[in-house]
Every structure is written in structure tokens, then in C-alpha cells.
Amino acid sequence: MLAEIRACRKCADLPAGPRPVLRAAPGARILLAGQAPGIRVHETGIPWNDPSGDRLRQWLGVEKDVFYDPARIAIVPMGFCYPGTGRSGDLPPRPECRATWHSRLVPMLGDVELTICIGQYAQAWYLGGRRRATLTETVGAWRDYAPGLLPLPHPSGRNNGWLKRNPWFEADVLPHLRARVAALLQ
Numbered sequence: 001m002l003a004e005i006r007a008c009r010k011c012a013d014l015p016a017g018p019r020p021v022l023r024a025a026p027g028a029r030i031l032l033a034g035q036a037p038g039i040r041v042h043e044t045g046i047p048w049n050d051p052s053g054d055r056l057r058q059w060l061g062v063e064k065d066v067f068y069d070p071a072r073i074a075i076v077p078m079g080f081c082y083p084g085t086g087r088s089g090d091l092p093p094r095p096e097c098r099a100t101w102h103s104r105l106v107p108m109l110g111d112v113e114l115t116i117c118i119g120q121y122a123q124a125w126y127l128g129g130r131r132r133a134t135l136t137e138t139v140g141a142w143r144d145y146a147p148g149l150l151p152l153p154h155p156s157g158r159n160n161g162w163l164k165r166n167p168w169f170e171a172d173v174l175p176h177l178r179a180r181v182a183a184l185l186q
Contacts, residue, residue, distance in 0.1 A: 020080035036079030
């Protein structure tokens with residue numbers, strides 16, 4: 001299936017062209033569901049290979065070798081290809097990936113015990129009607145989704161203001177996240 005996804009050309013009209021970026025393998029106990037690759041990730045083909053990824057690894061409390069081991073952590077964004085840039089940053093993930101691949105791929109990851117929903121698009125898909133009215137409310141209700149799901153804001157520097165306005169995230173959510181990740185990776 002991964003070879004089929006990597007060969008996908010459904011989004012051949014993308015400005016930078018298609019280049020599906022994901023990592024997954026049987027045995028992964030953690031699923032990182034983000035938005036879509038940025039341009040740097042598109043260019044390198046390595047997921048979360050940017051400052052957002054540095055922050056995400058810090059949030060998780062894992063080193064790169066663990067983070068990039070697909071048998072431990074599956075990285076399956078809502079859109080596998082870089083969607084291009086809009087007026088206020090990268091465009092949303094294209095719906096083709098979700099519609100074509102997610103319902104087939106995610107069930108194959110049968111050992112996943114924690115899905116980390118990063119940003120509003122992953123939260124919309126994985127939380128569905130359980131999602132709250134805003135990202136802040138959804139992340140603030142993180143206990144309601146435990147133990148199998150954990151919503152997070154995107155670790156982008158664009159969210160520094162959000163992080164400053166919501167100190168409970170660092171005080172409450174991150175210690176839980178690190179402890180849960182550590183327990184699952186033992």
C-alpha cells in the first residue's frame with residue numbers, strides 16, 4: 001500500500017507536483033496525524049523535517065531516531081503532498097488523500113493505541129462530531145478523548161501567540177503527552 005500511495009498522482013496539478021510524504025509500518029503504536037507537508041518537507045521527502053518538527057519532537061519527548069522509526073511511530077498526514085501557498089500560509093490539505101487512502105491505510109495500522117491529531121484538519125477527521133467549536137476548546141478538552149486520541153495545536157511558529165495565550169497547554173497537556181508516548185514506546 002505504501003508503494004501505491006507514493007506512486008499516487010491524483011494531485012498532479014499541485015504547484016510543486018505530487019510527492020506523497022508519509023511513514024508507517026506494522027507495529028506502530030502511535031499515529032501522528034498532521035495536516036500536509038510544507039515545502040521543506042516536500043523537497044526532502046522527510047516528514048516533519050522543519051522547525052515545526054523540531055518542536056513536535058520536543059513536545060513528544062523523543063529523539064529523531066525514535067520519531068522516524070515507522071514501526072514505532074506512524075506519520076500519516078491528512079494530505080500527503082504539499083498543497084501550495086495561500087494568502088496566510090500553506091493551503092489546507094487536499095481532500096483526495098483522505099478520501100482515497102485514509103480509510104484503507106489506517107485500519108492496517110492495527111497496533112496503534114494513540115492517535116495524535118495535530119491541527120484542525122486531523123481533528124475534524126478523527127474526532128468528527130466530538131470535536132469542539134474551536135481548536136482551543138478541542139485541545140482544552142483533551143481528557144475527553146483519552147486514552148486513544150489526543151488533539152494538539154500545530155507546532156508551527158505561527159502558533160507562538162496561541163501557546164502564550166494558553167499556558168495550560170504546556171503545563172497540563174505536554175506532561176501527559178510525554179508520559180503517554182514514553183509508555184507506548186517502551
